[in-house]
Amino acid sequence: MSDKKPERREFLFTTTYALGAVGVGAVAWPMIDQMNPDASVKALASTEVDVSSLTPGKTITVLWRGKPVFIRKRTQDEIAEARSVKMEELKHPEKDEDRAKDPEWLVMLGVCTHLGCVPLNDRGDYNGWFCPCHGSHYDTSGRIRKGPAPLNMEIPKYEFVNANTIKIG
Amino acid sequence: MSEHDYIPKSKFGKWFNDRLPLLSLASHLADYPTPKNLNYWWTFGGILTFCLITQIVTGLTLAMHYIAHADMAFESVEHIMRDVNYGWLIRYIHANGASMFFLAVYIHIFRSLFYGSYKSPRELIWIIGIIIYLLMMAAAFMGYVLPWGQMSFWGATVITNLFSAIPLVGEGIVNWLWGGYSVDNPTLTRFFTLHYLIPFLILGLVVLHIWALHVPGNNNPIGIDIKKPSKDTVPFHPYIVIKDGFALLMFTIVFAFFVFYSPNILGHADNYIEANPLVTPAHIVPEWYLLPFYAILRSVPDKLLGVIAMLSAILILAALPWLDTSKIRSAVFRPLYKQFYWILVADVLILGYIGAMPAAGLYLLIGRVATAYYFLHFLVVLPVLGFKEKTIPVPLSITEPVLGGSLNLAIAKNKESLDK
Amino acid sequence: MKNFIKLLSIITIVFITTVQSNSAEKVDYLKTDWSFKGIFGKFDRGSLQRGYQVYTEVCSSCHSMKYLSYRNLGEKGGPEFSEEAVKVIAASFEVNDGPNADGEMFTRPGKPSDKFIMPYDNVKAAQAANGGAYPPDMSVLVKARGGGVDYIYSLLQGYEDAPSGMILDEGVHYNKYMYGNKIKMSAPLSEGVVEYRDGTEATVEQMSKDVTTFLMWAAEPHLESRHRMGFKAIVYLIILTILVYLSMKRIWSRIETEV
Numbered sequence: 001m002s003d004k005k006p007e008r009r010e011f012l013f014t015t016t017y018a019l020g021a022v023g024v025g026a027v028a029w030p031m032i033d034q035m036n037p038d039a040s041v042k043a044l045a046s047t048e049v050d051v052s053s054l055t056p057g058k059t060i061t062v063l064w065r066g067k068p069v070f071i072r073k074r075t076q077d078e079i080a081e082a083r084s085v086k087m088e089e090l091k092h093p094e095k096d097e098d099r100a101k102d103p104e105w106l107v108m109l110g111v112c113t114h115l116g117c118v119p120l121n122d123r124g125d126y127n128g129w130f131c132p133c134h135g136s137h138y139d140t141s142g143r144i145r146k147g148p149a150p151l152n153m154e155i156p157k158y159e160f161v162n163a164n165t166i167k168i169g
Numbered sequence: 170m171s172e173h174d175y176i177p178k179s180k181f182g183k184w185f186n187d188r189l190p191l192l193s194l195a196s197h198l199a200d201y202p203t204p205k206n207l208n209y210w211w212t213f214g215g216i217l218t219f220c221l222i223t224q225i226v227t228g229l230t231l232a233m234h235y236i237a238h239a240d241m242a243f244e245s246v247e248h249i250m251r252d253v254n255y256g257w258l259i260r261y262i263h264a265n266g267a268s269m270f271f272l273a274v275y276i277h278i279f280r281s282l283f284y285g286s287y288k289s290p291r292e293l294i295w296i297i298g299i300i301i302y303l304l305m306m307a308a309a310f311m312g313y314v315l316p317w318g319q320m321s322f323w324g325a326t327v328i329t330n331l332f333s334a335i336p337l338v339g340e341g342i343v344n345w346l347w348g349g350y351s352v353d354n355p356t357l358t359r360f361f362t363l364h365y366l367i368p369f370l371i372l373g374l375v376v377l378h379i380w381a382l383h384v385p386g387n388n389n390p391i392g393i394d395i396k397k398p399s400k401d402t403v404p405f406h407p408y409i410v411i412k413d414g415f416a417l418l419m420f421t422i423v424f425a426f427f428v429f430y431s432p433n434i435l436g437h438a439d440n441y442i443e444a445n446p447l448v449t450p451a452h453i454v455p456e457w458y459l460l461p462f463y464a465i466l467r468s469v470p471d472k473l474l475g476v477i478a479m480l481s482a483i484l485i486l487a488a489l490p491w492l493d494t495s496k497i498r499s500a501v502f503r504p505l506y507k508q509f510y511w512i513l514v515a516d517v518l519i520l521g522y523i524g525a526m527p528a529a530g531l532y533l534l535i536g537r538v539a540t541a542y543y544f545l546h547f548l549v550v551l552p553v554l555g556f557k558e559k560t561i562p563v564p565l566s567i568t569e570p571v572l573g574g575s576l577n578l579a580i581a582k583n584k585e586s587l588d589k
Numbered sequence: 590m591k592n593f594i595k596l597l598s599i600i601t602i603v604f605i606t607t608v609q610s611n612s613a614e615k616v617d618y619l620k621t622d623w624s625f626k627g628i629f630g631k632f633d634r635g636s637l638q639r640g641y642q643v644y645t646e647v648c649s650s651c652h653s654m655k656y657l658s659y660r661n662l663g664e665k666g667g668p669e670f671s672e673e674a675v676k677v678i679a680a681s682f683e684v685n686d687g688p689n690a691d692g693e694m695f696t697r698p699g700k701p702s703d704k705f706i707m708p709y710d711n712v713k714a715a716q717a718a719n720g721g722a723y724p725p726d727m728s729v730l731v732k733a734r735g736g737g738v739d740y741i742y743s744l745l746q747g748y749e750d751a752p753s754g755m756i757l758d759e760g761v762h763y764n765k766y767m768y769g770n771k772i773k774m775s776a777p778l779s780e781g782v783v784e785y786r787d788g789t790e791a792t793v794e795q796m797s798k799d800v801t802t803f804l805m806w807a808a809e810p811h812l813e814s815r816h817r818m819g820f821k822a823i824v825y826l827i828i829l830t831i832l833v834y835l836s837m838k839r840i841w842s843r844i845e846t847e848v
Contacts, residue, residue: 205844208593209593210593244656247656247728247729248656250810250811251656251661251810251811257811257815258815258818261815272600276600403844407840408840408841408844411833411836411837411840411841412837412841414833414837415830415833415834415837418826418829418830418833419830421826422823422826422827422830425819425822425823425826426819426823428819429815429816429818429819429820429822429823430628430816430819432815433732438732438733438734438735438737439733441729441732441733441808442725442733443726451768
């Protein structure tokens, strides 16, 4: 045996191992990716909601992508309250103007940002929502004020198709 | 497993191994002395393990998307094929994987038949193998029902109706199997449950199969008992691992070719038509791997006897270690048996072909002759051959053949000189 | 090793030929060049788009394609209509939806996520409208027929006058390639029944080819990625096999020299 042989042997084995590992990884990926949302879920349509029956102070809950969406027509008091809060007081500072483009309408995902329960309407210390699971209090803009939840309730993509119809998604 | 004097080097390893000797097990598996003259027909054990794991992994992922309901099963399979990420790939691997599994198991079984691996002291390995084979057939049959196509439905109907051949209780058993008066939703859900269960039973039996193998050790192409470890053996790792790996890769190339370039060739077109209890397809044909037994079933004109013949064709294999009376294992040293072996191979291939053809005319006649020969081989030829056959003298060891005439050695020597 | 490979290839050949002889019935179908056959096979986009046109304008009045959605028409590897075109196509169909807030069903223009609308509400309605014969769903039709694309392609062009002596019931037609030669569907395609938007001449042969290509895609929407992935996978496996073979030779050389 010459002196060079062991080196070449090492190289051969390392390459084989490395290439084998690449293959195992490539095979593992489809098995993992199959659990991700599939093409039909990704393509799921938007939901259109007729809000003509809502009066100020009322909330309806609709289903979008399997989650509840709160649509609330807010009273003037609620709007005033939401807009007067100072940013420093907020755990997750967001202006009400950014959350509700039309101040009368608040459209948000009705999912507590703590662990995903659905908060209750018109409850809590801030006249907004209260999550019964672990006691998070949200204000009239759906912003977190007290309790374990870290973030404000999420605002989905939505638009007014006409005065009476909101399209979510 | 034999006593092992393996002592882990690290302190933690020793602590762990004293409580749960996994490291001893690993070392036993790695050092397991394997005959050095094993040829490539011996690599199919490893290939089969790969097949089983592939089927379990792809099956689990498919089960996450499949819906076992008569109204939704077909649709959910189409959903997997169209929308689920890589769903088409996983399903095609699973569907063709079943065929590859059977291809490998047939090679494995016929290897055993050629080299007499079922003979003492390996009878239990063989019998466990037969049970695994039966469970494989059950799993494959029930898996084929799940897509709820026309062949699924009518295959299920025909196979379950076999039980109606049993006198008196037959009808009751069939209704019990169906959970109704025909193959329907209750049948589908229970088949799904069992299809999910059986692979894990097989996995358990595979452990026993390998355990039982590791007691006497591997048979080998010249079929002699060898001392282990000795000059005749090599440690399993790395020698056999790398060889099995090489053969496995060749096998996966064939496998990949089916999956990517002709994924539906082994299936039947009618199974892409949703199940319809009102219309039977023109030809009902089982999957290719069940065809020889299907041919035996059809070649007997009586319903009950046909079923009995088909079942005996499989069960007779379990008695093989005692039906074969020869003291010599390997066909290499049994010139007459070698010829009968190849006749049996041809006979089984013929039965497979007949199983795919309509049961009429010449096909029926050939099928009957082939069926008769199948049983003749096991019940008459093998017992008689053991007493009558003049065998070739067997070498005492792999490395030092008495006669220096071993074929394997000659080849090995040739290779050596070529390598130099 | 040599013996092993020889035997193994014999087994494989026997295996494949028996399987093939099982599945293919011995009929001489009309032949044409399918662009999607072979290792690098791909669909011809133009043909798929024309085929979709034939399907909507001719077949879809009787045959459903219930497993397809309009969004599929814009997906990669398919007809690849633009996103805008798919929206327009979807919106041109009336889709049943509901119930609305009043509990009533209503119709609305289709969206890309909708499934292809069906010509009949259910199988019974389809049978009633077609003299008792159910026009099969076309989603996987190509895979559901033994002869595959060649069979469909031939069938569409296989209408002839019945040979003398053969008596056909009313509403039954003679087709050279149909199983039993009797078919309830009247010849669906005739010269110029469709006016192709891209100006291709709509001969029966051309339309048959286009619609069959479309049906092949409908049954195997991932065919192109399957072919691409297959090539990569097999090249990878061959390289790895060679490396493992060399490693095996090295490892076993330790023994050979020792013996």
